[in-house]
Amino acid sequence: MKQLKWCFFVISVLVSSLSFAEEKKLIFKEVSLTAKMVWEKGPGVSPAESVLQLEFMNSELMPFELENLPQVSIWMPDMGHGSGPTSVQRVLDENGNIRVGVYKIRNIYFIMSGFWELRVAVQSQSGTSKVVVPVEIY
Numbered sequence: 128m129k130q131l132k133w134c135f136f137v138i139s140v141l142v143s144s145l146s147f148a149e150e151k152k153l154i155f156k157e158v159s160l161t162a163k164m165v166w167e168k169g170p171g172v173s174p175a176e177s178v179l180q181l182e183f184m185n186s187e188l189m190p191f192e193l194e195n196l197p198q199v200s201i202w203m204p205d206m207g208h209g210s211g212p213t214s215v216q217r218v219l220d221e222n223g224n225i226r227v228g229v230y231k232i233r234n235i236y237f238i239m240s241g242f243w244e245l246r247v248a249v250q251s252q253s254g255t256s257k258v259v260v261p262v263e264i265y
């Protein structure tokens with residue numbers, strides 16, 4: 128029994144460290160929204176496409192449907208350049224219905240290795256808000 132408890136402890140530590148590495152919480156303070164950010168592909172240097180999923184939630188942590196699609200771009204601050212435009216897709220559940228507040232960001236191409244910024248902007252009735260996420264590409 129003691130061994131079993133120890134085993135569960137080790138597994139839960141492993142799982143939490145994994146999800147910590149893959150998941151990031153973005154806070155859009157001005158509009159009282161948060162987003163769970165998960166890389167589905169990458170991030171890696173192009174020609175590979177990197178793909179991101181964003182799940183927006185209100186202050187009660189309920190899924191939140193944006194009035195406009197989120198705007199996502201990448202920027203390399205040290206060299207003063209970006210990359211091509213990204214595209215935003217809706218995500219469907221197993222019944223083919225649109226998942227509320229969930230968006231897939233495709234066409235993210237980190238054209239070189241180094242330090243990048245992932246810039247996410249949202250617009251709602253209560254205003255606009257931008258979050259910058261540092262991303263290092265190896």
Ligand SMILES: [Cu+2]
Binds near residue numbers: 203206208239241
């Ligand atoms: Cu560059």
